[in-house]
Amino acid sequence: MSDKAKSIASKKTSGQDERLKEVSRLRLLLNRPELGAVGGAILVFIFFGIVAGDTGMFSAYGTLNFLDVSANLGIIAIAAAMLMIGGEFDLSIGSMIGFAGICIAIPAIYWGWPLWVSIIFAFAMAVLVGYFNGILVVRTGLPSFIVTLAMLFILRGATLAITRLITGRTQVPGLRVLIENDPIAWMFATDTFKWLFTWLGSMNLIALRTDGTPLATGIPPSVIWFIAATLFATWILMKTRYGNWIFASGGDKNGATNVGVPVGRVKISLFIGTAVAATIFATIQVLDAGSADTMRGNLKELEAIAAAVVGGCLLTGGYGSAIGAAFGALIFGTVSMGIFYTDVDTDWFKVFLGAMMLIAVVFNNYIRKRVTETK
Amino acid sequence: MSENLIEFNNISKFFGKVIALKDVTMKLKKGEIMCLLGDNGAGKSTLIKTLAGVHKPDEGEIVIEGKKTVFDSPKDALDMGIGTVYQDLALVPLMSVTRNFFMGREPLKGPLFLKTFDIEKANQIAAERMGQIGIDVRDPSQAVGTMSGGERQCLAISRAIYFGAKVLVLDEPTSALGVHQASMVLKYIVKAASQGLAVILITHNVHHAYPVGNSFTVLNRGKSLGTFNKKDISREELLGMMAGGEELDKLEVELKEMDRLSKN
Numbered sequence: 209m210s211d212k213a214k215s216i217a218s219k220k221t222s223g224q225d226e227r228l229k230e231v232s233r234l235r236l237l238l239n240r241p242e243l244g245a246v247g248g249a250i251l252v253f254i255f256f257g258i259v260a261g262d263t264g265m266f267s268a269y270g271t272l273n274f275l276d277v278s279a280n281l282g283i284i285a286i287a288a289a290m291l292m293i294g295g296e297f298d299l300s301i302g303s304m305i306g307f308a309g310i311c312i313a314i315p316a317i318y319w320g321w322p323l324w325v326s327i328i329f330a331f332a333m334a335v336l337v338g339y340f341n342g343i344l345v346v347r348t349g350l351p352s353f354i355v356t357l358a359m360l361f362i363l364r365g366a367t368l369a370i371t372r373l374i375t376g377r378t379q380v381p382g383l384r385v386l387i388e389n390d391p392i393a394w395m396f397a398t399d400t401f402k403w404l405f406t407w408l409g410s411m412n413l414i415a416l417r418t419d420g421t422p423l424a425t426g427i428p429p430s431v432i433w434f435i436a437a438t439l440f441a442t443w444i445l446m447k448t449r450y451g452n453w454i455f456a457s458g459g460d461k462n463g464a465t466n467v468g469v470p471v472g473r474v475k476i477s478l479f480i481g482t483a484v485a486a487t488i489f490a491t492i493q494v495l496d497a498g499s500a501d502t503m504r505g506n507l508k509e510l511e512a513i514a515a516a517v518v519g520g521c522l523l524t525g526g527y528g529s530a531i532g533a534a535f536g537a538l539i540f541g542t543v544s545m546g547i548f549y550t551d552v553d554t555d556w557f558k559v560f561l562g563a564m565m566l567i568a569v570v571f572n573n574y575i576r577k578r579v580t581e582t583k
Numbered sequence: 584m585s586e587n588l589i590e591f592n593n594i595s596k597f598f599g600k601v602i603a604l605k606d607v608t609m610k611l612k613k614g615e616i617m618c619l620l621g622d623n624g625a626g627k628s629t630l631i632k633t634l635a636g637v638h639k640p641d642e643g644e645i646v647i648e649g650k651k652t653v654f655d656s657p658k659d660a661l662d663m664g665i666g667t668v669y670q671d672l673a674l675v676p677l678m679s680v681t682r683n684f685f686m687g688r689e690p691l692k693g694p695l696f697l698k699t700f701d702i703e704k705a706n707q708i709a710a711e712r713m714g715q716i717g718i719d720v721r722d723p724s725q726a727v728g729t730m731s732g733g734e735r736q737c738l739a740i741s742r743a744i745y746f747g748a749k750v751l752v753l754d755e756p757t758s759a760l761g762v763h764q765a766s767m768v769l770k771y772i773v774k775a776a777s778q779g780l781a782v783i784l785i786t787h788n789v790h791h792a793y794p795v796g797n798s799f800t801v802l803n804r805g806k807s808l809g810t811f812n813k814k815d816i817s818r819e820e821l822l823g824m825m826a827g828g829e830e831l832d833k834l835e836v837e838l839k840e841m842d843r844l845s846k847n
Contacts, residue, residue, distance in 0.1 A: 447699045449689040452678075456686050459675030466673040468658075468687035526677045579677060579726045 241520030242532030244571050248518065248564070249535045252542050260549035268405070268414040268424040270549070272431075278541025279434035280489055282534050284508060285515035286434075286441045287485030289533035291478040292516050293445070295458030295525030296345060296352040298482040300337070301512055303363035305505025308334060308490035310367050313380035313500035323383070324392035330487050337363065338483030342476030352479075360509070368502045384498035396433075396488070397495040399426025430492050434534070437485070441530035454478065459526030514561060515540055518568040522576055539564065586649060588613050588781045589665075589750050594643035596629055603629040606643070607807045609800055611750065611781040616772065617810070618792035619785045621802035622825055627754075627785050630802070634752050634783065635667040636660030647750075666748025670755050672739040676728030680720050681709040683727050684742050712741050716771050733764030737771050744775060751775060751782045757791045769795050789825070793818045801825060 256265060264270050284301050291298055311330035315321040321329070341359055345352045371378055387393045402425060408414045409422030416422055445451040456464035457471045464471050486505065494500045517523065518539060519532030540561065547554050587610045596604040604626050611617050621627050632638045636654030645652050647663055654660045660667070674683050685705050692701040706723045713720045716737050718730075727735060736756050743751060753772065757765040773795050776782050786792050792799065799816065801808040801824045808824055823832075 447702070449691060449698070449700050452682050452686065452689050452700055455678050455682065456675055459677045460673070463671065463673035463675055464686065466669065466671075522677075526675060576677070579728055 241527055241529045241572075241575070242535060243520070244568060244575075245519040245532045245535035245539065248568075249539050249542070252539050252546075256542065256546040256549070260546060263549040264415075265546055265549040268408065268422070270545075272424050272428060274542045274545035275431050276428045276541075277545055278538045279428070279430035280492065281508070281511055281515055281541055282434040282537035283430065283437050283489050283492075284482070284485045284512040285519070285533040285537040286437050286530045287478075287482040288509070288512040289516035289519060289521050289528050289530055290441055290445070290454060291482050292513070292521040292523070292525060293458050293528045294454045294475055294478045295461065296475055296478065297356060297513065298341065298479060299353065299356040299509050299513075300341065300359035300363055301482055301486045301509035302505040302507055303360045303367065303509075304334065304337060304483050304486035305490045305493075305508055306502055307337070307363045307367045308487040309494045309500035309504050310371050310380065310502065312491060312494055313383060314371065314374055316386055317380055317382050318374055323386040323390045327392050327396070327491055330491065331484060334483040334487040335480050338480030339476060341483070342479035345479070346472040346475055364502075364506075371502050378502045379499055380501075381499035383494060383500070387495055393495055396429055396491040399428055400432060402426040428496075433488055433492065434537075437488075438530055438534040445530055450474070455526055457525075511540065511561075514565050517565055517572070520568075520572060520575070522572055523569075527576065527579075536568075587611060587646070588615075588648060590644075590646040591634075592644050592646065594630075594633060594640045594645070596633055596638055597641050602805050604633070604640075605806050607800075607802070608643075609783075609807075609810060611783065613779050613781055614776050615797045616776045616782040616784060616795055617798045617800060618796035619783055619800050619802060620787065620789060620792060620821060620825055622787055624804070625802040625825075626805040627787075627802060629805075631667065631669075631752060631754050631785060634660070634665060634750075636665070661746075664747055664749030665752060666743030666746070666750065667752040668736075668739045668743050668754065668756065670758070672735055674727050674735055674739060677726055679724040680713065680727055680730070680738065681705045681723040684709040684712070684723075684738065684745070688746060708745070712745055713738065716741055716774075717767075731764055732760050733767045736760070736764075736768045740768075740771060740775065744780065749780060751780055752785070753782065754785050755787070756784070757786065757788060765791055787825070789818055789822045793821065 260266075265274070284305075288298060288301060308330045311333050312323075312326045315329055316323050316326040337359070341352070341356055344350070344355050348355070368378065371380065387397050405414065405422045405424055405426050409416050409420075414422050414424060445454060453464070453469045453471075453474045456467075456469045457474045461471055486508075489508070490500075490505065493504060515536035516528065516533045517536070519529065519534070519536035521528030521533065543560055544557055547557050547560075589611050591607060591609045594604055594607045595602070607626075607630060609617060609619075619627060619630065629638065633640050636657040636659050639654065645654070652663060654663070654665075657667075673686075675686070678686070681702065682705075685700075685708075690701045690704050690708075691698040692704070693699050709723045710720055713723075718734050718737055727738065730738065740751065740753065740756070751772075756768050756772070760768065769791060772782055772784065784792060784796065793813075796813060798810055798812050799821055800810045801821065803825070811821075
């Protein structure tokens with residue numbers, strides 16, 4: 209009997225081999241978590257290409273506009289995605305943005321610190337907040353949803369209270385003059401490839417102001433950070449040991465622990481990652497606006513999680529991609545800006561956001577079933 | 584008589600007033616498969632955890648290759664070549680075969696500080712190892728979730744062997760499997776033993792244990808009822824010795840009766 213079973217089994221495997229190798233490439237592509245987001249982004253561009261193709265949305269200026277919005281969201285969405293893959297949530301991202309902004313502005317304006325010291329101070333605070341979130345979740349075993357919801361209120365409240373205590377107001381303006389000649393601030397405040405835009409302007413290929421300078425002056429810093437963050441996160445997830453530990457920690461905490469993955473350390477580092485990403489977001493925006501506002505970043509955590517989900521992250525962890533989250537952010541950024549170029553009332557944007565998320569969750573659920581229940 | 588690879592001499596373990604294990608003795612040679620049989624509550628889990636270094640025995644000694652050894656942690660046991668495959672297998676269904684195979688012990692390449700996970704090498708080893716078992720992973724980057732229960736079990740065992748296990752401790756490797764899948768796993772266990780590993784197979788299923796085992800230790804309420812060589816004991820005697828053996832006999836009679844009635 210066993211001989212017969214063996215022969216059948218071997219026949220089956222050798223026969224299957226050739227046939228399945230051919231489709232495996234397509235299967236591989238279909239099973240990628242970012243598939244939905246990439247497809248969605250293409251659809252969004254086709255839609256606006258038809259509806260708003262001749263309105264200036266896709267001019268150099270218009271394009272940079274929606275890329276800037278997408279990039280800002282993308283920076284936090286990628287960090288949120290990595291944390292979600294690691295099996296946790298961070299609802300305090302939005303509050304951390306407000307808190308980081310104040311951490312830069314108050315020392316720089318009221319205490320006379322050099323701007324670069326204030327920026328480093330803000331990042332140090334981010335590491336602390338992230339570490340605190342992480343250690344609390346890992347040590348108590350409580351759901352991160354609750355722990356970081358508490359942190360959402362604590363940070364936002366502290367931001368407001370401290371700012372009003374020190375300044376008597378809720379906004380801290382006057383940062384713009386400090387940017388010049390600062391050894392660090394330029395990384396968050398300089399448009400790049402200016403020469404390219406000047407050249408394009410001189411060739412009359414892009415729109416000019418009345419004084420002859422191009423309307424779009426260069427690639428905003430957010431876009432550079434966004435691209436760098438996408439590449440870095442993808443490299444970590446796909447190519448490093450730590451990346452494998454992130455998937456393992458989110459996929460099965462006990463299993464990962466049993467084979468020696470330091471699950472606690474992985475999760476804490478991911479919480480630090482979201483807080484640091486929030487601080488990058490805050491630094492760019494604060495320096496761009498020239499002022500810090502206690503309400504900055506309000507509700508951004510939800511948009512970041514939405515973008516990560518649209519990008520293919522499972523809410524249960526262990527699955528997702530940074531590229532997916534980047535495309536999720538691109539979809540939201542493009543629609544939120546593109547809607548101005550159409551006849552549609554901008555009030556409908558949130559409806560779109562919600563619908564998009566619902567579709568994504570249903571789609572992701574289907575994908576997970578495909579991945580785990582083929583046999 | 585050749586030397587024993589591993590000996591457990593008069594191991595006892597107490598939890599407060601509860602005697603979980605009392606005077607359990609087992610000896611294994613290279614290439615031997617010893618089946619540890621017992622019903623639920625017989626002390627199998629405690630014994631596994633003692634083997635794996637999770638619990639320290641309160642009495643008795645563990646001797647590996649002639650040397651008396653104390654495991655202070657699961658890692659100690661692992662380093663001494665005791666590879667334990669728990670029932671949950673420590674596999675992540677959403678992750679690929681390769682990523683699971685090397686989970687926590689990823690091969691690295693590249694310069695210091697920029698070391699990356701050597702996926703190509705890992706893929707190659709994983710595919711090679713799975714091929715040796717006769718499992719054709721069409722693509723080592725496919726998710727473990729797409730594999731059958733038997734294939735997953737084999738993957739977990741293969742992983743333990745690859746990472747240096749000399750003694751394999753398998754916790755109920757066939758309990759959740761159908762006949763075909765179970766026979767695939769059992770075949771692999773025999774193959775592993777023939778390559779010089781000692782295997783401790785923990786199960787409550789005599790029908791799975793009897794064809795592959797060289798010797799059988801029966802646990803009942805924390806005590807060993809003895810170790811028997813295959814030639815000295817029949818399947819029925821083993822079954823009878825486990826608590827619940829009588830009940831199974833009764834069940835068999837009842838089932839036959841039902842069968843007879845339904846045929847009429």
